[in-house]
Amino acid sequence: MRRTIKHDFRYIISACLLILTVAAVGTGVIADRWDLNNFVPHIISGYAMALLALAHTVLEFPRLWGYTKGRLRRRSVGRGPADQRDPPVIPAPDSAGKSGRGPSPVSRRGLLGLVVGGTGGFIAGWLAPGFLGGTQESDLGLRYHRWSRPGSLDSEGAVDWGERPPQYKVYPDLERLALPAVDSLFGEEALLGEEDLPTFASIARRRSIRSYTSDPLSQSQLSRLLYAAAGITEERTEFRAAPSAGALYPIETYVLVHDVEDLVPGLYHYAPQDHTLVLLDAGDKRRQATSLGLMQGFLGEAGVVVVLSAIFQRLRWRYRRRSYRYALLEAGHIGQNIYLGATAMGLGVCAVAAFMDDGLNQLLGVDGEREAALYMLAVGNTTQ
């Protein structure tokens, strides 16, 4: 009875090991593909695999030990002087005698296993980076970086870099909602709230906050947040709060409003030219924000999630192959303005670049090529 239980236990452990190996490989590939650090399912399956492997080794230890002893003994039988030889415990390997040099320490089957396993491992290791896009040389970012250096030999003349597109994205059929106090935002005094932190205090205090209270944002807070992100700060030139290469402003700003006082929840587009919001799609977007952000729950708990996208042609007609660099840099500038603006107002903020591109582009109503989502920033009230 005890033997049967032990036997069953061994089989269960082997089966679980097999399942966990598949899980570890699967989650490893997912983590690699999506560049997920600390992917919890992968970590758990890895640790569980290690535990089961240890249990397997402990259970099989008598066999392993017996086998090792037998092997060692056979070896000394094959090599030692005739009068010290013990009678063999395990029958001599089948290669013994043929060569006339005594039994080999590795059987033919073992040798074959080693050769097949080694060769298979070598080929898999060689092919896998190609499939997974792993080596540095296959890193397209690196290639792009080299390709976008000035002075590198190129075929500029052969490429049509297109025309300059309109500076502002407009939705002519949709209503524009004025954000509060846009006029009073101009002029330094009007901008500072009584409680606001000064710049250096905001820099020192800024942290990525992932825990929010259920208090809504005020419209005034949202207005100032968007002004810090992409607001026009000089009326004459229409230059904005964040710097932009050639003042071409490729970044568009969207807001997933979860909880803002007197504002219908939904997806909005921010129009800097008159500091207004356009409601693109009404409805609760909490669940979508979370699932598109790879299940990072705080994206559904914040008051708003700002989404930055780029219209690449706004840069491409002038900056050609360097355009993509500039688009990412500009999203970073705006992201930091949002961080500091939110911190100054006592709000919590967290940047998110790990998201499902296709789903988020679809939600914004953009094609992911001419215009593509680059960055999400959750902003909300916090106790931290």
Ligand SMILES: Cc1cc2nc3c(=O)[nH]c(=O)nc-3n(C[C@H](O)[C@H](O)[C@H](O)COP(=O)(O)O)c2cc1C
């Ligand atoms: C490009 C970028 C992407 C980020 N993506 C995420 C993310 O997907 N999820 C998250 O929780 N934090 C994200 N962060 C926030 C970082 O984890 C955070 O800045 C870092 O831990 C340092 O903490 P601090 O911002 O409080 O100084 C991101 C930050 C940057 C700059």
